Amino acid sequence: MTDKRIPDSTVRRLSLYLRFLGEFEASGVETVSSEALAERGGTTAAQVRKDLSHFGSFGKRGLGYSVGALARELRHILGLGRHWNVALIGAGRIGMALFEYGPFRRRGFHISTVFDNDPEKVGQARGDVTIHGMEELAERLKEGHIDLVILAVPATVAQDVLDDVVRAGVTAVLNYAPTQLRAPEHVALRSVSMLLELEALSYALSRQRSA
Amino acid sequence: MTDKRIPDSTVRRLSLYLRFLGEFEASGVETVSSEALAERGGTTAAQVRKDLSHFGSFGKRGLGYSVGALARELRHILGLGRHWNVALIGAGRIGMALFEYGPFRRRGFHISTVFDNDPEKVGQARGDVTIHGMEELAERLKEGHIDLVILAVPATVAQDVLDDVVRAGVTAVLNYAPTQLRAPEHVALRSVSMLLELEALSYALSRQRSA
DNA sequence: CGCATCTTGTGAAGTCTTTCACAAATCAAC
DNA sequence: GTTGATTTGTGAAAGACTTCACAAGATGCG
Incomplete structure (x- = not known):
């Protein structure tokens, strides 16, 4: 039951x-x-x-x-009564679109920390948070009591960053990088890929057109 | 086979x-x-x-x-040999992040038309396309030979816009609005919801914590 | 109260997807 | 050309998920 x-x-x-x-x-x-x-x-x-x-x-x-x-x-x-402490890694276009997406906060997902490896961006403020460099990742993930990480980095470095994140003890990750990632059993990892969705639609379209 | x-x-x-x-x-x-x-x-x-x-x-x-x-x-x-003509509806934060996402074009998804209902935005150029008002939707979808629509509008109007899109003859839609949409059988409709993914992670996290 | 109506909760049946397991095809080596 | 090592393609078995169908609980009304 x-x-x-x-x-x-x-x-x-x-x-x-x-x-x-x-x-x-x-x-x-x-x-x-x-x-x-x-x-x-x-x-x-x-x-x-x-x-x-x-x-x-x-x-x-x-x-x-x-x-x-x-x-x-x-x-x-669904565990939505509580407040989840979220870190965003990657302050590029997709990352920032996610950051500024209102409904997250309303549902209890609070992005309290943002990381990026671009020296230009590090130190800048976005709303009430400051962008941190990647070298601070491990320490801040641990000390910030981060429950969940949103990964919005380029595909090429996604696996490496994920490994760091897992090593820092985070057990839930939402990945936006268009690549298949691997994580240990005990880590909940979900990936969202716009390309994958578009390709599924492309398949459906081909079907329609040839039928 | x-x-x-x-x-x-x-x-x-x-x-x-x-x-x-x-x-x-x-x-x-x-x-x-x-x-x-x-x-x-x-x-x-x-x-x-x-x-x-x-x-x-x-x-x-x-x-x-x-x-x-x-x-x-x-x-x-997967129907990826060809060139798919894509229209983006909604030039907000998410819409524009999608618009500027490189891999789409590389895979043959070409966003050739952008719509928004904000008078401030209508007429502005984004790269090589101009943002059109919603009143031009039906006509431009038909005449532009649009294969696929990406819906990045607020949830409140998503169903209405979708209905217009379907009426204009488009048979494939990728929805980013956080709402459950309905379309006729013959229309391929997929929805991507960051909230849904986060909530699934929240469920997993609760599981982990209580175990 | 008894009867008619509604709607849940749930085993059982059905359907869909994944995994198993093995014959058939291919190649290299002797 | 025969043997041994691979690896595919695919029916059949197993497993996962959805749908069916109905007993049981709840309400309203005469």
């Missing part, structure tokens, strides 16, 4: 459900059925119930789920 | 294999085994062979795959 290995797809859907619950809450709805959540998210009611059932039973038969209560549960399951 | 429904996971891995082949090529290797590709990509040799077998047989038993030939095949399968 709880624990065990949860499919990654389930975790992602939980995030979506949480988003939808926010919308329902904003529009004054107090109760939702699995059917309503499914319709909003392009999935099925059974899927919604199965996803939730991995973690407990949060609904009332005949009634559905309390919007507020379920949102609280999901936030708890 | 060819065609049929290909798992999305397979398509994504093909993109990865192509990346690795580029690396192998750069380092002068002429032949790779499924084992070598698997090791590089964190999967298994059987998986690599199965993935490729959906599209044909490209290797030589006892030898492996020719790096150059397999790369060509993959580019063809």
Whole structure:
């Protein structure tokens, strides 16, 4: 009922459900059925119930789920009640776009430290943080109690930087560099690649055109 | 052997294999085994062979795959031989970071048109393209022979813009707005959400901490 | 209260994806 | 040309995820 290995797809859907619950809450709805959540998210009611059932039973038969209560549960399951201390490595265009992206902070992801290896940038202030040189990485990651690192560096150096990050004891990394990285088992590593997504679309397009 | 429904996971891995082949090529290797590709990509040799077998047989038993030939095949399968005409909607921070991201063009994705609804921005030039107002959307999408749209607009208007895009006949969309969008069956729609990824990491972190 | 209606939670069935395991193909060496 | 060492391509088995379908709990109404 709880624990065990949860499919990654389930975790992602939980995030979506949480988003939808926010919308329902904003529009004054107090109760939702699995059917309503499914319709909003392009999935099925059974899927919604199965996803939730991995973690407990949060609904009332005949009634559905309390919007507020379920949102609280999901936030708890996803670890979103708390404040995560984030470091951004790479203050280039993508890095800074991420840095200035509002919703992160609103959800509890607080970018408290920024690194870059460009001497021009080191020392500059961005909002309320200062850009640090890469030589300070190990020390600052440890002493800053960083929970999570966002990697926005060129592909060529990504693996090296990741190794440093892991060595400094960080166990969660979100990678934006377009390269396949390796990390020890105990480190949660996710990669986002715009190229990969575009290529999947390119595949779909070719399919469409030749059909 | 060819065609049929290909798992999305397979398509994504093909993109990865192509990346690795580029690396192998750069380092002068002429032949790779499924084992070598698997090791590089964190999967298994059987998986690599199965993935490729959906599209044909490209290797030589006892030898492996020719790096150059397999790369060509993959580019063809993924539709990357050609030039895709891309429109970017939304010239905000994320939009412009995408616009200036070099690798797109190198892979054949050419952003030829940019839209934004901010009167301040409309008319300005960015590189060799001019930012157009949203009222020109329908006409320019059609006449510009746009294959693919990148959506980088606020979540609140994303669905409306998507509807316009679909109505203009575009059949492939990459969405960066943090909202769940709906499109007709025949439209290939993918969404990238940094928040979703971060939340999955947050889940993993909670797991780690409580274990 | 009893009956009709609704909606959850969940085993069981079904479907999709990955892994296994081995015959067949290729090459080198003797 | 036969043997030995490789490595592919692929049915079959195993595993993972999704969908089905229904009992059980909850509510409202006469």
